[in-house]
Amino acid sequence: MAEGSNKMIGEFGDKPRTRGFAAAIEEYARSLGGVESELKAQLSFSVKRKFLWLWAYQRTADGTLYLNVRLDRKKDDSHFHDVTQVSKNRWNHHVVVRSEESATSDWLRSLIEDGHEFGAKSS
Numbered sequence: 001m002a003e004g005s006n007k008m009i010g011e012f013g014d015k016p017r018t019r020g021f022a023a024a025i026e027e028y029a030r031s032l033g034g035v036e037s038e039l040k041a042q043l044s045f046s047v048k049r050k051f052l053w054l055w056a057y058q059r060t061a062d063g064t065l066y067l068n069v070r071l072d073r074k075k076d077d078s079h080f081h082d083v084t085q086v087s088k089n090r091w092n093h094h095v096v097v098r099s100e101e102s103a104t105s106d107w108l109r110s111l112i113e114d115g116h117e118f119g120a121k122s123s
Helices: 016-031 106-120
Strands: 036-039 043-046 050-057 065-071 082-087 090-097
Touching: 016 043, 016 050, 016 065, 016 106, 050 106, 065 106, 090 106
Parallel strands: none
Antiparallel strands: 036 043, 043 050, 050 065, 065 090, 082 090
C-alpha cells in the first residue's frame, strides 16, 4: 500500500477506540434481527437490502467512525453531519461518531432502527 494512503477501511483493528464505537453500533444493529454484514472497503449491514455502512480512513485518527444510514425518507436531526437525497425515495443520513456517548445514543439508535425497517422492506 502506498505510503500516506487515506484509503477507506471497514476493519478497525489498528484503531481500538473506533473499533469500540463500531462494535457498539454493530451489536445494536444485530439486535434488531435478521441482519447480515459484509466487510469490504466498508462494513455494511443488510436485511433484504443494505441500510447501514461503517468506515474510517487509514489516516484518520483513532476515535472517528463514519456511518451512513439509508432511508426512504429524509429525517432531520442536528446530530447528522449531512443528509443527501440519492434517488427518488432514497436518502443517505451521514453521521460522524467521535464518542461512546454518540455510538450508543438514543438518536443514533432511532436512526439505525429506521434504517433496519427500510432494509427489511421488499424492493
